[in-house]
Amino acid sequence: MKGMTMKITVDPARCQGYANCVAAAPDVFDIDDVTGKVVLLRTEGDPGEIREAARACPVAAISVED
Amino acid sequence: MxxxxxxxxxxxxxxxxxxxxxxxxxxxxxxxxxxxxxxxxxxxxxxxxxxxxxxxxxxxxxxxxxxxxxxxxxxxxxxxxxxxxxxxxxxxxxxxxxxxxxxxxxxxxxARRLPGVDGPGVHYLRDHDDARRLRAALGGSGRLVVLGAGFIGLEVAAAAVDRGWQVTVLEREPGPLARVLGPRAGALCVRPHLVRGTDLRFGAAVAETCPEGIRLEDGSVVPADLVVVGAGxxxxxxxxxxxxxxxxxxxxxxxxxxxxxxxxxxxxxxxxxxxxxxxxxxxxxxxxxxxxxxxxxxxxxxxGDSQGWATPPYFWSDLFEHKVQFCGHASPDSTVWTAQNGNRTLALFGRAERLEAVLTVDAPRLLGLGRRRLAERGGWDEAVAWAKEAMA
Structure with missing residues (x-):
């Protein structure tokens, strides 16, 4: 399943820099050190990690569609 | 059922x-x-x-x-x-x-109540009604005394400074955030307060409220128009x-x-x-x-499928425009490694060759990567090598 394509959407306006997504899926999500907001590094990755990143976001700044 | x-x-x-x-x-x-x-x-x-x-x-x-x-x-x-x-x-x-x-x-x-600390100008903060009362009280101006230099106390102090209050923080311990960060790392987090002129006093043992404000055990009085208690x-x-x-x-x-x-x-x-x-x-x-x-x-x-809790505790705090993030458990005898680069601060806590905790100020990406190392039970030497490279 690794590398399966999902539609990942991030909303930097909602992001508060909690970095739960970086801990869950560091290959896919990053936080810009200057803006403190989420950045999408890639559009694919481990689906389990990506779902966990979306679920763990306290402000629901990440959405995922299969 | x-x-x-x-x-x-x-x-x-x-x-x-x-x-x-x-x-x-x-x-x-x-x-x-x-x-x-x-x-x-x-x-x-x-x-x-x-x-x-x-x-x-x-x-x-x-x-x-x-x-x-x-x-x-x-x-x-x-x-x-x-x-x-x-x-x-x-x-x-x-x-x-x-x-x-x-x-x-x-x-x-x-909220933990402090004996001897009460009266109309004393606020505790736990639920939304508390926050609404405190927000209204901060609509005035004057001298605020915060009891406790934990995260709640430091956050309230920052909000009050932003609203024009003259703020003093009294803490019984010798340093800030000692309960969570141990004796050595708290100083990394309070720099924004020092820059903004907050009066931080450590080793200050509070006795009681008095008409002028707060009386300490040594008999001295810290004047206050408003008191907020952040005592756990x-x-x-x-x-x-x-x-x-x-x-x-x-x-x-x-x-x-x-x-x-x-x-x-x-x-x-x-x-x-x-x-x-x-x-x-x-x-x-x-x-x-x-x-x-x-x-x-x-x-x-x-x-019916039960799993054990094995993720490191994590929290964040906002002090002025700065984001403090901490993950793991610090021990009083942890080794602490710290580095700063520009606005970013990173501290690692370790004991017995293992990474125990990670603290960042304005470096959320490093916190996220550090958390992953903690979850994977990373070793101390590898963590320090990673941190040196990340902060170079």
Whole structure:
């Protein structure tokens, strides 16, 4: 399943820099050190990690569609 | 099937309900909250909600429609006053008994009161009504004294400085944030306060309130127009007395959230879980831990497949425009490695060749990567090598 394509959407306006997504899926999500907001590094990755990143976001700044 | 009762409707309780449905649980779920308002998030109470332009109502954790859509029976304004077992049930308002197959205790904690510290100008901060009163009081101006240099105290101090108050923080310990960060790392977090002119005093033993403000044990007086106490929290376990559920600084749980009574679980601030990763068995009053514990208990109830808690505790704090983030457990005797590069600060805590905790200021990406190292039980030397490269 690794590398399966999902539609990942991030909303930097909602992001508060909690970095739960970086801990869950560091290959896919990053936080810009200057803006403190989420950045999408890639559009694919481990689906389990990506779902966990979306679920763990306290402000629901990440959405995922299969 | 009598279903699940969740007692307490803050982030821990609401997350149990949410996670039960995510795991396909189809039985009745009833969620009881003591406060009258729709369940809301508490971290903003000491941060954004103290601003002059803050909304009057806190943002709800979930909209009212969510509870209906997920068939979660939400009952607000009811206080749990007793717990019975076999069948498991909760007594509400000393009157009604509601029973269930599983009962989840999520009654949280309340602000610790300081003896001798009271009066009309003294504020404690735990729920939204507290925050609203404090926000209104901050509408004036003058001298604010904050008792306690923990995160709540430092956040309130920052909000007050932003609103034009002259702020003094009194802390009994020799340094800031000592309870969480140990004796050495707290100084890294309070620089924003020093830059903004907050008067931070350590080793200050408070005796009592007096007409002029706060009297210290050495007899000196610190003038205050307003006092905010941030002295930690006490778990809400009084209603469990005599129930057979073991309580000792919180509801005693194993690494799965099981209490001493089968079918009764506890999550969040009220619960003292064992953490399989850190080996600690202590209460963790943190948003992320409440969510993690709720997910584990819900999974165990819904599927019968129980997993132990093995994620490192994590929290964040906002001081002015700076973001402080901490993950793991620091020990009083941890080795602390620190580095700064531009605005970014990184500290690693280690003991016995293992990485124990990571602290960052304005470096959220490093916190996220550090958390992953903690979760993977990373070694100390590799962590320091990584940190040196990241901060170069």
């Amino acid at each position: 009598r279903g699940v009762i969740i007692v307490g409707a803050s982030v821990a309780g609401v997350s149990v309900a949410e996670s039960l449905r995510e795991h396909g649980y189809s039985g009745p779920i009833r969620l009881f909250g003591a406060e009258g308002r729709l369940p809301y998030d508490r971290p903003p109470l000491s941060k954004a909600l103290l601003r002059a332009d803050a909304p009057d109502d806190p943002p709800p954790l979930r909209p009212r429609s969510w509870y209906e859509a997920n068939d979660v029976g939400l009952s607000l304004g009811h206080r749990a006053t007793g717990l019975v077992t076999d069948p498991h049930g909760v007594v509400l308002d000393e009157n009604d008994l509601v029973t269930a197959d599983h009962l989840v205790v999520a009654t949280g904690a309340r 929290a006490v778990p809400n376990t009084g209603w469990l007395s005599g129930s057979g559920v073991e309580v000792s600084d919180g509801v005693v749980c194993d690494a799965h959230g099981r209490t001493s009574v089968p079918g009764i679980w506890a999550v969040g601030d009220v619960a003292r879980w064992r953490n399989e990763l850190t080996g600690r068995h202590q209460r963790v009053e943190q948003w992320t831990s409440a969510r993690d514990q709720a997910a584990l208990v819900a999974r165990a109830i819904a599927t």
